[in-house]
Amino acid sequence: MTIREIRKTEGLCLYCGGKIDREGIHCKSCNEKYNGWKRDHNQQYHAEGKCTNCGKELDRDGWLCKECSKKANAHGRERNAYRRANNLCVQCGQPTDGVHSQCRKCLDMLADRRNKKMKRRI
Ligand SMILES: [Zn+2]
Ligand SMILES: [Zn+2]
């Protein structure tokens, strides 16, 4: 078992091994640190006029450069890039825990769907 797995099964923060004092897999202070870093990183890129995906200078409006946007839009995903950068669920736009790109509800739904698929296969 890895230290991560041990912490997970014991319900401890995956980063520092401390007690979890919020919902999720990281304690409040680690979550804030991580969240802050990620948000700052994306917001800073955006403020500097850089693509939040590849870091290149933006050559269009939005969160992604032309190239990334083309790729993203092929999957209808520029909205997702915006949501990811703002810690919002890429499925429904609700705030996430900052660790996952989807909110708890959507994650549960996804896990549900996955389980059903697996069962069908068996
Ligand atoms: Zn922690
Ligand atoms: Zn880009």
Ligand SMILES: [Zn+2]
């Ligand atoms: Zn959601």
